[in-house]
Amino acid sequence: MVFLSLILLGGWFWANEDVEIIPIQHASMILKWQDQVIHVDPWSQGNYEGQPQADLILLTDVHGDHLDLKQIAEVSKPDTVVISPLSVQESVTQAGILQNGDSTTVYGIGIEAIPMYNLKRGPSEGRLYHERGRGNGYLLKLGTSRVYISGDTACTPEMKALTDVDIAFISMNLPYTMTPEEAAECVNAFKPRIVYPYHYRGSDLEKFRSSVTAPGVEVVLLDWYGK
Numbered sequence: 001m002v003f004l005s006l007i008l009l010g011g012w013f014w015a016n017e018d019v020e021i022i023p024i025q026h027a028s029m030i031l032k033w034q035d036q037v038i039h040v041d042p043w044s045q046g047n048y049e050g051q052p053q054a055d056l057i058l059l060t061d062v063h064g065d066h067l068d069l070k071q072i073a074e075v076s077k078p079d080t081v082v083i084s085p086l087s088v089q090e091s092v093t094q095a096g097i098l099q100n101g102d103s104t105t106v107y108g109i110g111i112e113a114i115p116m117y118n119l120k121r122g123p124s125e126g127r128l129y130h131e132r133g134r135g136n137g138y139l140l141k142l143g144t145s146r147v148y149i150s151g152d153t154a155c156t157p158e159m160k161a162l163t164d165v166d167i168a169f170i171s172m173n174l175p176y177t178m179t180p181e182e183a184a185e186c187v188n189a190f191k192p193r194i195v196y197p198y199h200y201r202g203s204d205l206e207k208f209r210s211s212v213t214a215p216g217v218e219v220v221l222l223d224w225y226g227k
């Protein structure tokens with residue numbers, strides 16, 4: 001039956017025994033690893049009721065669905081560490097700056113900033129929605145798991161060159177990032193063990209799933225918009 005082919009899992013999901021994933025809204029999520037709570041792009045359009053505050057906040061970009069000062073304050077504790085690119089730190093002054101290619105370790109969590117940018121899409125001729133160098137995707141080392149969060153990006157050479165990724169969160173939606181087919185092309189290139197579409201409002205997830213053809217890649221659909 002065709003209608004059974006698209007099943008969205010709500011609530012939380014264990015990707016493996018180490019990392020718990022809580023989709024919040026669009027680009028916003030919580031990852032739990034050991035006793036650490038990581039918030040990615042906390043956004044006040046999401047429902048944070050009952051969710052823990054952050055030990056670590058990762059911010060990817062200056063756009064409103066990624067940079068929300070009110071929600072950053074809501075999920076912060078006195079000892080919360082915030083990591084962002086320089087462009088975001090201009091607004092979030094407590095953030096530690098990680099530029100593309102930089103790495104650091106916070107509370108035992110390895111963090112590498114991966115470039116995220118458009119190759120061709122932009123608001124007008126000669127301009128891009130996301131200029132290279134402004135925003136960060138992140139590659140996290142959580143124990144033995146390598147977790148990649150793409151941020152708003154096209155299928156860049158940097159993404160295609162990733163290796164040994166266990167869990168990947170891949171953005172898609174037009175006009176800002178990728179089509180499902182473009183996202184799948186990138187996934188087929190770097191072959192993460194599990195891929196979760198996120199930041200996918202309006203995208204055809206079945207098209208994404210059917211276009212992910214690389215062997216050994218599992219597509220898992222979580223519900224990022226149902227709350």
Ligand SMILES: [Zn+2]
Nearest residue numbers: 027063065152
């Ligand atoms: Zn976005």
